[in-house]
Amino acid sequence: MNHFTVNRWRDERYHGGDGTRCTLDQRVGEPVVEQLRPVTRPRLYEVIVEQLCGYIADNGLNEGDRLPAERDLAAKLGVSRASLSQALVALEVQGVLSVRHGDGAVIVHPPIEERAIKALREHADRMPDIIEAREALEFRLAALAAERRTDERWRPLTLLSRQ
Numbered sequence: 001m002n003h004f005t006v007n008r009w010r011d012e013r014y015h016g017g018d019g020t021r022c023t024l025d026q027r028v029g030e031p032v033v034e035q036l037r038p039v040t041r042p043r044l045y046e047v048i049v050e051q052l053c054g055y056i057a058d059n060g061l062n063e064g065d066r067l068p069a070e071r072d073l074a075a076k077l078g079v080s081r082a083s084l085s086q087a088l089v090a091l092e093v094q095g096v097l098s099v100r101h102g103d104g105a106v107i108v109h110p111p112i113e114e115r116a117i118k119a120l121r122e123h124a125d126r127m128p129d130i131i132e133a134r135e136a137l138e139f140r141l142a143a144l145a146a147e148r149r150t151d152e153r154w155r156p157l158t159l160l161s162r163q
Helices: 045-057 072-077 081-093 112-146 151-162
Strands: 001-003 013-015 021-023 029-035 098-099 104-105
Touching: 001 112, 045 072, 045 112, 081 098, 098 112
Parallel strands: none
Antiparallel strands: 001 029, 013 021, 098 104
């Protein structure tokens, strides 16, 4: 970590010894620790969810109302149908929509935009834990399968692998 010492009052530009510039918001003489954090960008489907929630609210859509066809929505939003589909699935998981093949996306419970986005972000925050648990399970399942392997069960698998 780089440490700087402020030589001026608040919001002044400071040039570090290595030629770097930074804006500092500290008092004279206090050490400042440069703290850089990753920039968080929403995923495209999260942006689409926000837009769809806004669309539902702005148009006064209620339970039982249908969203426009996926093809039309994707074109209006300027996104692929795959990205739109991710957003629709996210809203379906939250109980906002019911998506049925041939019937389209039907509103089940009109969303509260902040709650919908918060639920998406909380899910994203849990993903590393879910992946870690899945890896542990898969490893253990593979070990058990190897232990319990019999020649009788192995033979069809070797035949499949040769095809």
